[in-house]
Amino acid sequence: MDVVVLLKQVPDPKEYVRIMEDGTLDREKARSIINPCDKSALEAAIDAKEKYGAKITAISMGPPKAEDALREALAMGADEAILISDKKLRGSDTLATSYVLQRAISKLGRYDLILCGVETTDGGTGQVGPEVAEYLGIPQITCVEEFKIEGDYVEAKRTLESKFERLKVRLPMLITISNGAYPPRNTAFSGIMKASKGQVQIWSTASIGADENKVGLVGSPTKIMKVEKVEFHRRHCAIDGDDIETLTKNLLDKLEGNGISLVGYNNERGARRNLGLCRA
């Protein structure tokens, strides 16, 4: 079975980025990682490889430094890694990105199962998976917590707001792995050794036969009109106190002074409803 894992390198969300005086982002210190859900998708691929046997190809689109993410993917257990990197791709929105990934997957030729995370921590759109599936003309199942393969079919458990669905579909198809599913394994030393020798292939727009008018800023239907700093109109009232006891008392007093009471809220759901406070 041929499994393709799509992954993106993102800034480490553990390090929050602040706006500098000149309005630019302080990204200097930001470390890059494999997008967490994409890493889970890779874990799911390795799991499938162990159960059913598979060749795993990790594909990423990004700047040259995204090669690090693919090296990590090789260390975890991917068999091949491909980075689509080209200045012409800069500024691609989700539609243009999906087109490029579809071109790369088509060039690869063989795929039974495509896996990626449900969304990234930076863009967070969750659109690339379904858009790639659409461009390839194959079915998709999004927000998957677990899946198994039986013959030519995938059976997957999809998580929604208030329910789960068990769905069955024939290969080839695309799965997006939900947040928190398939926690990634630690990379073994042997994997690191393998990865240091492994090759990350670099593909360009031309090598995947992509139409230049469909990639980058030119090929992206969405445009950024403006970026603005947000002003939040909040009280910004700092609570003081010599010790924590006083501090928390001061908070409750201050809240009460402004007509807000934590003390008045009952701990029974029914009582809250009866207060007539519920919306709609």
Add this chain to the structure above:
Amino acid sequence: MKEGHGGIWVYAGHSGGRIDRSAMELLGKARKLADKIGTELSAILVGFGVKSFAHEPISYGANLVYTVDDERLTNYTTMPYTRLLVDLIRVEKPGIVLFSADANGRDLAPRIAARLETGLTADCVDLDIGDFEDKESGNKYQNVLLQVVPAFGGNVMATIVNPERRPQMATVRPGTFDVPDKDLNRRGDVLPCEVELKEGDNAVEVLEIISKENHVSFDDARIVVAGGRGAGGIMGFNLLRDLANVIGAEVGASRAAIDAGWISPDHMVGIGGQTVRPDIYIACGISGAMHHVMGVKNSKIIIAINKDPNAPIFDVADYIIIGDLFEVVPKLIGNIKGKRAITHGKSVVNPNRFNINS
């Protein structure tokens, strides 16, 4: 509007014979946008038995409701829903199509956008109509959809437009806009549409639907107590649950806490999780990334507890406590109980009677 394309559509999700609350929210906002440019608002209802409540979107602002009612559409699946919506869009040529950013909306909208090769903006926190001048080409566009989304990192918002292609498509998180008043006197039309399913549409088979027993909903929560990286682990969340029990709150979490596995993903608050709008939001050990802040900004009061005096969460807080939540929260619980005892002349009822979802 581009020639030939006009009108605003809302894809209205539904369950149990009613349209979703998020569909009502979208209809309310879309009504205002439609009035601004003097166009019609239509709702799209797809499923089985939807005819019986086809008038509901009208009372929330729609002029027209397209219904696609077929037993084979009882359960949402990607392929047939995509095809029939794409077919409808190609014939009717709406200028704007809006979706709720729930699991199905996020499954469906990108699929449609890719088939129509048009732009789609995810998780808008605001929508408006305005003019756009493309500085590169010098082209000017009137009355385009302005789609406001949080930009990654820092307190910045980006306005996204899709000037050239139609329809303009966007998804909006449930809870972002107010539910409009229901007006049963509003008049509108219902237009039943025929469905023609093709081979390949039933590629995905629904084997089973299982409801979540511990489904976390913040819809009715008056108070939300949420923890982030600073909660440090499961123990930290137990402490936050204690506070939540005492004040009748739901427990939320930032992405950092979810990714660390300290609490189930259902509790996630912010873009990527749920948008909340309680009376009081208590952020404990949450740094305040923009994607979190955007999911809580509609809270009436925000109280933030954080050790780091520079945490961005304080920029959006009404009440700021610089301190360790492991010291502050127990004292806060003690003081609330103490005040209650004085106020009511008795101690609080057994907190175990209120079972917080976990």
